[in-house]
Structures are given as structure tokens and as C-alpha cells.
Amino acid sequence: MLVTERERVTSELARLGVPVPPSQGNFFWIQAGAGTEEAADVFARHGVAVRSVPGEGLRISIGDVAANQALLAAAAELARREITVGVP
Numbered sequence: 001m002l003v004t005e006r007e008r009v010t011s012e013l014a015r016l017g018v019p020v021p022p023s024q025g026n027f028f029w030i031q032a033g034a035g036t037e038e039a040a041d042v043f044a045r046h047g048v049a050v051r052s053v054p055g056e057g058l059r060i061s062i063g064d065v066a067a068n069q070a071l072l073a074a075a076a077e078l079a080r081r082e083i084t085v086g087v088p
Contacts, residue, residue, distance in 0.1 A: 002026055006062045012072050016079045031057040039078055046074035 051059040
């Protein structure tokens with residue numbers, strides 16, 4: 001399930017315009033630069049725990065299907081609000 005979910009989530013993130021570097025683990029990295037804090041807040045409001053590195057990006061773990069749907073909803077909100085992530 002982990003590999004399938006990781007592939008589904010990273011594919012959907014790419015569709016939303018959020019490039020994700022290749023990952024073999026149960027987490028992935030989103031480069032967020034100056035938008036890191038604001039992006040972390042959006043993920044938190046959606047109930048998604050992230051590890052934030054201010055000014056750099058977010059480390060996000062792959063969860064179960066429901067948790068990953070919340071993650072994708074947060075990413076869609078970032079896109080709607082034009083909060084730039086995925087770029088240095």
C-alpha cells in the first residue's frame with residue numbers, strides 16, 4: 001500500500017503543479033522556500049502533520065488513504081491561494 005499511495009499522491013501533487021523529488025521512503029519533500037510557514041499552516045488546518053524547515057520546505061509522511069486525501073486537499077488549497085511551493 002505504501003508504494004501505491006506514494007505514487008498516487010506524488011502524481012496528484014505534480015498535476016497540481018507541485019513537483020516532488022523521487023522518494024523511496026514513507027515520506028517526501030516539498031520545496032517551499034519563503035512559503036514554508038504559510039504552507040505548513042494550510043496543511044495543519046487540514047489535519048496533516050508536516051515537519052517544517054523554515055525557509056526551506058516541508059517533510060510530509062505518506063499515510064493511509066484518508067490522511068492522503070486530506071494532504072491532497074491541502075495542496076489543492078495551496079494551488080488555489082497561489083502559495084508557491086515546489087520551487088527553491
